[in-house]
Amino acid sequence: MRLCNKTLFGALLAAAAFTLSAQTPPAQSSPAPNQARPASPSPSLTVDTDPVRSPDAGASPAEAPLKKQQGGNYVLRTDVDEVVLNATVLNGNQLVQGLTQNDFDVFEDGVRQTILSFQHTDLPVSMGLVIDNSGSMYKKRPAVNKSALDLVEASNPQDQAFVVNFSDEAFIDAEFTSSIEKLRQGLSHIDSRGGTALYDAVVASADKLAADGKRPKQVLVLITDGEDNASTLNLEQTIRRVQALSGPVIYSIGLLFGDEMDRGEVRRARRALELLSSETGGMAFFPRSLSQVDEIAAEVAHDIRTQYTLGYRSTKPMTVPGFRRVEVTAKAPGMGKLEVRTRTGYFPVVRVPRQTAVGGDP
Secondary structure (H helix, E strand, O other), rough: OOOOOOOOOOOHHHHHHOOOOOOOOOOOOOOOOOOOOOOOOOOOOOEEEEEEEOOOOOOHHHHHHOOOEEEEEEEEEEOOOEEEEEEEEEEEEEOOOOOOOEEEEEEEEEEEEEEEEOOOOOOOOOEEEEOOOHHHHHHHHHHHHHHHHHHHHHHHHHEEEEEEEEOOOOEEEEEEEEHHHHHHHHHHHOOOOOOOOOHHHHHHHHHHHHHHHOEEEEEEEEOOOOOOOOOOOHHHHEEEHHOOOOOOEEEEEEOOOOOOOOOHHHHHHHHHHHHHHOOOOOEEEEEOOOHHHHHHHHHHHHHHHHOOOEEEEOOOOOOOOEEEEEEEEEEEOOOOOEEEOOOOOOOOOOOOOOEEEEEOOO
16 A cells, blocks of 8 residues: 655745746746746655665755765865756767866856866766656566666766656655665566656656755656656646756656557657756667667766766856756867757755765765
């Protein structure tokens, strides 16, 4: 029997909704800052009465260790007004390594910003594995589960991940943990049924990352074989809410092969996954068969571990509302035009200064 925890993310979603305004779609233009906000529902995760929990899942963020730079550990300080961007740099299809802070330029709404912090380090991440559990996924889940676990095993050992299985509801079946066995148990909850409330699952999982994630980077890995047909939110609202949280990078894997969908459904599902990923700085993958998913999982893990992290303080006061469009460019001697993949923008959010432990004990 499953128990619905209706208050798990209600407060955080309400805060996120407060920052949002009625705007044009984020992929087209910057939103208007002062228009009225439409009411929107607040999806939440459903928690098992006996969920898979790790021994370290109960610690509060305040209990996370704070360590100065020594013995390979360091502190990542988050300023109230600092905007942090995780960026992947590509030369064609090749990842570009070894760039310095001076090789980057950051623009916000077309205005050049001063980069205040820069790292090119394998930072640990808080990760959500958000897996479609609808009826059409039943035969695909064993291969998908293996690839998801392979992705975690190829990631930083300090990463912590949780598992969300979703159909017409989103169920959290493994709390934050670094244990492969705990994640394996969570992924084994295959109860394929119902529709696909993909957008609601993404928002609820992003909220969980914002509320409980203790690592300096946040990632959602979304695996699905269809388009959303059961969410209370639409695609535009979903992207806005993730951006309002200054939220996670979303990597999408769309299993859109086979005869389950017609061309129109495939086109809509592909567009949705591409926008979810591109607007948050991630990437969408569309394998031609299940045999390619493991290779994609390894690529995602490598991409996460080789990103650059840049921080700047906006020249525009954080009290000014509205969506802010961000662009990052990079250059390197002997290379042509480089592509920089990062989130396309953010909503200003007032945050309390905090210190996040990196590389220390969980």
